[in-house]
Amino acid sequence: MTRPLAALAPGLLLAAAAPGPARGQDAPRPAAPKPAPLAVKTETNVVYDTIDRQDLLLDVCAPTEGGPYPCVVLFHGGAWVMGSRKDLSVGPKGGTSLMEDVAARGYVVASVGYRLAPKHPFPAQIQDARAAVRFLRAKAKAYRIDPDRFA
Secondary structure (H helix, E strand, C coil): CCHHHHHHHHHHHHHHCCCCCCCCCCCCCCCCCCCCCEEEEEEECCCCCCCCEEEEEEEEECCCCCEEEEEEEEEEECCCCCCCHHHHCCCCCCCCCCHHHHCCCCCCEECCCCCCCCCCCHHHHHHHHHHHHHHHHHCHHHHHHEEEEEE
16 A cells, blocks of 8 residues: 555655755764863962951862963852852852862862942942952962963
8 A cells, every 4th residue: 555645745844844954064063072170179268358357268269280271250149248259169068169160171260259238338349359350360370370361
């Protein structure tokens, strides 16, 4: 028994509409394998400035070898009134933090603590952020940071 051509039409339409390379284009290449994560070391409670006898702290995570690496500076959310640098530098129980995940891909990562409002009104937070970046640039060699590559 033969099937009428009309019965095959829906299957042919689906096959024709299936995603794939357009005419004249090469098929997509498979993604390159991801490089293995780098070993990292985290240094916590680093004093980057002292204002009115209050130590301002940051945490730094960097690959253990090589460099210099670009630096990613993280500031926690919280509308300047709440939060902590640890929001980004401490991972879930038994897991890695955002800082460690980024550093393992070849970056030096700093999670910066800053003075919170309303006790410290704006622009104290901006001043703290600038002080943290100045500190990291000054310590670029010690942390194996490329001083021209900050984000």
